[in-house]
Amino acid sequence: MKIVIIGAGEIGRHLSRLLSEEKQDVIVLDRDGEALAEVAASCDVLAREGNAASARDLLAAGVKDADLVIAATSLDEVNMIASMMSKRLGANKVIARIRSDEFTDPDTPLNPEDMGIDVMIHPEQSVAQEIVQLIKRSSASDVLNLADGKMQLVGLRLEKNSPLVGMTLMEYDRGFPNLVFRIVAIYRGGRTIIPDGSDRLLGNDNIFVIARTDTIPDIVKSTGKVEQPITRIMIAGGTKVGSHVARILNQENGGWNIKLIEPSEKGANQLAAELKNILVLHGEATDPDLLAIEGVQDTDAFISVTDDEESNIISCLMAKHLGVRKTVAMVSKPQYIPLSQTIGLDAAVNKKLSASNEIHRHIRQGKVLAVSSLQGIKAELLELEVGSRSKAVGKLIHKIRFPEGCIVGGIIHNGSVEIATGQTIIRKNDRIIVFCLPQSVEAITSYFK
Amino acid sequence: MFDLFSGSTINFKSIVGILGAFMFFLGFALLIPIIPALIYHEEAWQAFLISASFAFICGALSYIFFKPKQELRLREVFIVVTFTWIILSLVGAFPFMLSGTLINYTDAFFETISGLTTTGATIFGGTTTSGNINANIEDLPKSIVFWRSFLHWLGGMGFVVLSIAILPLLGTGGMQLFQAESSLLNSDKPTPRVQQTAKFLWYIYLGITLLHFVLLWVHPKMDWFEAINHAFSTMATGGFSTKDGSVGAFDSVYIDTVITLFMFLAGVNFVLHFRILRGEVSNVLENRELRFYVLVALIVTTLITFSLWMNYYDSFGEALRYGTFQALSILTTTGYGTADYTLWPAFALFLIFLLFFTGGSTGSTSGGIKMTRWIILLRSSFREIKQAVHPKGVYPIRMGNSIIDPAVSRTIFSFFVLYMLIFSAGVLALTAMNIDFVSAIGASIASLGNVGPAIGDYGPASNYAHMPFAGKWVLSLLMMIGRLEIFTVIVLFSTTFWKQ
Numbered sequence: 001m002k003i004v005i006i007g008a009g010e011i012g013r014h015l016s017r018l019l020s021e022e023k024q025d026v027i028v029l030d031r032d033g034e035a036l037a038e039v040a041a042s043c044d045v046l047a048r049e050g051n052a053a054s055a056r057d058l059l060a061a062g063v064k065d066a067d068l069v070i071a072a073t074s075l076d077e078v079n080m081i082a083s084m085m086s087k088r089l090g091a092n093k094v095i096a097r098i099r100s101d102e103f104t105d106p107d108t109p110l111n112p113e114d115m116g117i118d119v120m121i122h123p124e125q126s127v128a129q130e131i132v133q134l135i136k137r138s139s140a141s142d143v144l145n146l147a148d149g150k151m152q153l154v155g156l157r158l159e160k161n162s163p164l165v166g167m168t169l170m171e172y173d174r175g176f177p178n179l180v181f182r183i184v185a186i187y188r189g190g191r192t193i194i195p196d197g198s199d200r201l202l203g204n205d206n207i208f209v210i211a212r213t214d215t216i217p218d219i220v221k222s223t224g225k226v227e228q229p230i231t232r233i234m235i236a237g238g239t240k241v242g243s244h245v246a247r248i249l250n251q252e253n254g255g256w257n258i259k260l261i262e263p264s265e266k267g268a269n270q271l272a273a274e275l276k277n278i279l280v281l282h283g284e285a286t287d288p289d290l291l292a293i294e295g296v297q298d299t300d301a302f303i304s305v306t307d308d309e310e311s312n313i314i315s316c317l318m319a320k321h322l323g324v325r326k327t328v329a330m331v332s333k334p335q336y337i338p339l340s341q342t343i344g345l346d347a348a349v350n351k352k353l354s355a356s357n358e359i360h361r362h363i364r365q366g367k368v369l370a371v372s373s374l375q376g377i378k379a380e381l382l383e384l385e386v387g388s389r390s391k392a393v394g395k396l397i398h399k400i401r402f403p404e405g406c407i408v409g410g411i412i413h414n415g416s417v418e419i420a421t422g423q424t425i426i427r428k429n430d431r432i433i434v435f436c437l438p439q440s441v442e443a444i445t446s447y448f449k
Numbered sequence: 450m451f452d453l454f455s456g457s458t459i460n461f462k463s464i465v466g467i468l469g470a471f472m473f474f475l476g477f478a479l480l481i482p483i484i485p486a487l488i489y490h491e492e493a494w495q496a497f498l499i500s501a502s503f504a505f506i507c508g509a510l511s512y513i514f515f516k517p518k519q520e521l522r523l524r525e526v527f528i529v530v531t532f533t534w535i536i537l538s539l540v541g542a543f544p545f546m547l548s549g550t551l552i553n554y555t556d557a558f559f560e561t562i563s564g565l566t567t568t569g570a571t572i573f574g575g576t577t578t579s580g581n582i583n584a585n586i587e588d589l590p591k592s593i594v595f596w597r598s599f600l601h602w603l604g605g606m607g608f609v610v611l612s613i614a615i616l617p618l619l620g621t622g623g624m625q626l627f628q629a630e631s632s633l634l635n636s637d638k639p640t641p642r643v644q645q646t647a648k649f650l651w652y653i654y655l656g657i658t659l660l661h662f663v664l665l666w667v668h669p670k671m672d673w674f675e676a677i678n679h680a681f682s683t684m685a686t687g688g689f690s691t692k693d694g695s696v697g698a699f700d701s702v703y704i705d706t707v708i709t710l711f712m713f714l715a716g717v718n719f720v721l722h723f724r725i726l727r728g729e730v731s732n733v734l735e736n737r738e739l740r741f742y743v744l745v746a747l748i749v750t751t752l753i754t755f756s757l758w759m760n761y762y763d764s765f766g767e768a769l770r771y772g773t774f775q776a777l778s779i780l781t782t783t784g785y786g787t788a789d790y791t792l793w794p795a796f797a798l799f800l801i802f803l804l805f806f807t808g809g810s811t812g813s814t815s816g817g818i819k820m821t822r823w824i825i826l827l828r829s830s831f832r833e834i835k836q837a838v839h840p841k842g843v844y845p846i847r848m849g850n851s852i853i854d855p856a857v858s859r860t861i862f863s864f865f866v867l868y869m870l871i872f873s874a875g876v877l878a879l880t881a882m883n884i885d886f887v888s889a890i891g892a893s894i895a896s897l898g899n900v901g902p903a904i905g906d907y908g909p910a911s912n913y914a915h916m917p918f919a920g921k922w923v924l925s926l927l928m929m930i931g932r933l934e935i936f937t938v939i940v941l942f943s944t945t946f947w948k949q
Binding site for chain 2: 040
């Protein structure tokens with residue numbers, strides 16, 4: 001697939017890396033030669049220097065016969081112009097990153113379609129969705145819904161005193177005969193391991209488990225954690241992300257008790273006017289007195305989403321220190337995400353990473369369920385249909401020699417979901433959920449064709 | 450982005466693993482000369498079979514034991530590319546020894562690296578046999594002659610580039626490997642992915658080589674074997690011939706013309722050939738480097754032709770024929786000869802000497818400093834003159850429609866300075882071995898520029914057999930530095946590179 005990425009910023013760079021590892025033909029267009037050189041040095045892409053709002057430069061980048069154009073510069077206006085022109089010039093599909101909320105309004109005079117945009121991505125909304133998922137699964141570092149929410153992929157961190165530490169996966173599996181689950185990855189010391197039954201679990205591992213959604217609480221319990229529902233939530237920062245999170249939680253009306261801290265008086269007043277069931281506080285989130293008065297010690301989750309990543313990290317650490325169970329910090333450098341657990345945060349989120357993950361999800365046109373940074377782990381989750389001529393048809397999973405770096409997590413058979421075990425038989429037209437390293441995407445896709 | 454956890458130490462395991470893969474690959478190349486050996490009923494097939502088996506076994510073992518798991522990082526890329534060339538030359542020299550063609554490993558290594566780097570400096574043949582201790586080319590086993598030309602052809606577009614095109618094992622590091630070996634500029638990449646680019650380049654290379662083969666073969670003076678060898682050698686801008694008298698031995702206007710034309714084509718950026726095939730003719734004609742290349746070729750050829758017509762040859766036709774052939778042969782760094790330019794008038798000879806420093810285009814198979822660099826060097830220098838008149842003036846350096854980044858021209862200036870320094874160091878080393886001044890200058894630049902025949906004692910009518918052993922090693926190093934365009938090799942000599 002020929003993909004033109006406009007903008008070599010954080011999103012562009014992340015997507016270039018993901019897509020070039022999948023052996024897509026990627027062309028990156030940006031005005032900044034230095035940013036381009038950086039992308040070209042680390043990914044197998046063609047870098048073109050040029051103005052995203054110039055038809056000549058867009059043509060030179062090859063939007064004419066592109067299967068997909070991704071407008072991901074930091075400016076809405078440039079993204080819109082680039083999308084409009086690319087579509088007119090013949091691009092097949094256009095995804096644009098638009099920060100403004102203007103165009104999602106149902107009575108907007110300017111539709112995304114008018115601007116040639118097929119999919120509009122809001123980084124703030126993407127990250128807000130991710131935060132809400134994390135709140136709903138309090139003990140998980142990552143949560144992804146699979147198969148319309150019937151299955152979930154959760155990331156769980158094993159404490160040093162977890163009963164599972166020292167067990168091999170096979171022993172773990174035998175120890176809980178009534179639980180059906182599949183560990184698809186272990187993240188250990190900066191490395192992603194696609195495990196088999198003989199791999200041993202260690203303290204501080206982050207394990208990624210696929211299971212039926214209703215059995216997740218039992219699985220969490222088996223790791224020695226207690227899944228307590230979160231009721232009291234404190235959000236630090238009435239930024240776009242903070243207000244989005246508050247709005248989503250407010251709409252879902254799950255009995256949450258939400259407090260939102262905003263440092264500017266004007267902003268606090270506006271938020272208080274809009275969000276009726278939420279207590280809006282005017283103050284600094286790093287102020288221990290304010291946090292103490294508002295009862296941070298009784299809070300279940302503390303979410304820090306101000307525009308200053310250092311204060312997000314600091315206030316989360318402070319909250320953790322005061323006994324908050326779940327802390328989520330928004331960081332602006334995706335490089336910090338792999339470190340977040342090491343320094344004591346439960347989860348870290350990043351706008352650009354969430355946005356590029358969401359874009360990546362659309363690139364597979366529904367084939368990929370979700371691709372998430374999963375605390376910095378480099379892996380992808382694919383949903384693939386088993387072709388009738390695939391070598392896997394009619395075989396037991398443990399008899400199949402999969403390409404290296406892949407593991408089957410679940411199977412959707414005639415609409416019902418099944419967690420993959422060694423005894424599961426793969427039938428044609430099943431939809432298979434595969435967890436795999438980026439360099440194995442091509443191999444596994446052709447294996448099931 | 451998430452490479453926070455991999456340290457800064459050089460991963461030697463991965464390097465050995467990848468070198469193993471390349472070596473295994475070389476094994477296949479070593480099998481090919483067995484075909485002419487069998488056709489001509491020569492014993493030498495054993496030499497190739499043994500060498501190939503050695504390459505297969507060593508390559509497979511190192512690949513299996515040190516299977517590269519991580520992507521190569523930039524520092525490792527430099528080591529891999531440089532050592533690939535060293536190992537290829539070391540192992541590629543085996544057939545010369547095992548077949549009994551040569552008794553000195555130094556000679557065998559020199560001949561091999563001269564082949565691979567498309568230099569074409571040989572220790573065989575030549576028309577003046579005085580001091581010739583090795584055999585004439587025409588007396589060599591055909592399979593050995595074939596191996597020499599085939600080495601040219603492999604090295605021309607690049608062995609690493611060929612491996613990238615065929616082997617999928619290299620991942621993202623492939624692009625850096627590509628750049629470390631090829632002179633193609635990154636912005637010139639015709640396709641987004643490096644593997645496709647490498648494939649396209651090799652397809653075009655193969656295609657033009659075939660065409661060249663056919664055009665030579667139809668001439669009655671060339672049999673199929675000679676046509677294949679010359680096609681390989683021309684397209685790689687190498688210079689090894691099947692005759693002691695080089696191309697001049699055929700004494701045919703047709704062959705001279707065809708080879709002149711294909712030497713010219715081999716000196717053009719192969720991406721432009723690709724563009725022509727895609728029908729982007731006007732785009733190609735706009736190309737500044739191509740225009741400059743044509744201009745240089747025309748001016749030099751005209752001047753040489755007139756100089757020869759006035760002072761050397763009797764007829765204008767002869768002057769044109771031999772002048773053009775020699776000029777293109779040196780300009781593209783091929784190194785074929787149809788006339789001994791060392792006997793020419795000083796004016797023509799000096800023009801030839803200047804061509805030792807030009808080279809063909811970037812992205813071609815030729816060596817030398819290359820046209821794009823010269824354009825930027827010249828434009829930057831002229832800009833300084835304008836700047837002296839208007840100190841506040843802003844003069845960007847243009848190349849067609851694009852502006853050259855000051856960082857790029859800085860790199861090119863340092864390339865030039867290093868190039869001249871290495872050239873001088875080469876001359877110094879050779880003169881220290883009591884080689885005369887003119888010959889040392891010629892041999893040094895002919896090796897660094899991957900030309901082959903030089904001036905003085907090492908002119909087109911002579912050979913390198915009587916060069917002292919130490920001199921052959923010096924020249925071998927110069928050839929490799931020249932072929933890999935200086936930085937790839939030279940960084941390995943810097944202390945910064947090895948500091949943790």
